[in-house]
Amino acid sequence: MATITPTQNVNPTTMAANWGKGVSANAQKWLNKYLNPRRLFNADPAGAQASWVAGVQEAQATNRFQNGLANADVAAAANNAQQYGVNNYATSGTSKAYKFAAKTNNLASAINSAVNATNATPRGAAGSQANITRMTTFAQTMHSFKGKI
Secondary structure, three states, X not given: OOOOOOOOOOOHHHHHHHHHHHHHHOHHHXXXXXXXXXXXXOOOHHHHHHHHHHHHHHHHHOOHHHHHHHOOOHHHHHHHHHHHHHHHHHHHXXXXXXXXXXXXXXXXXXXHXXXXXXHOOOOOOOXXXXXXXXXXXXXXXXXXXXXXX
């Protein structure tokens, strides 16, 4: 006769073995929920920012970034980069090209604005304050577009 035995501990081997299968099996469910959310991710930008700020403050208070770095497994990161990262990076050049193309008009406009602002700044001898000002002008102009491209 079979017996029922309560599980006293979580088995990490079983957990690891089942995780990938669960993720793969639920890909369509994820897509369906992504395309049919209860609420759009950008429905309340002010509320989202307030939640983000609260989360950042809580993370700072608990040293989450520092603790995360201290617990990082560099060997696992290297293995992950070699096994998956390099291929994902390579394919992103084609799989994410549409995202880049959607930004190129605004990016080119920002670069042109920075070049024009730089060209309006007097030139000087190599290493001169005038050339440092030109470099700073370019950087500051590009920075003014941060979050807008």
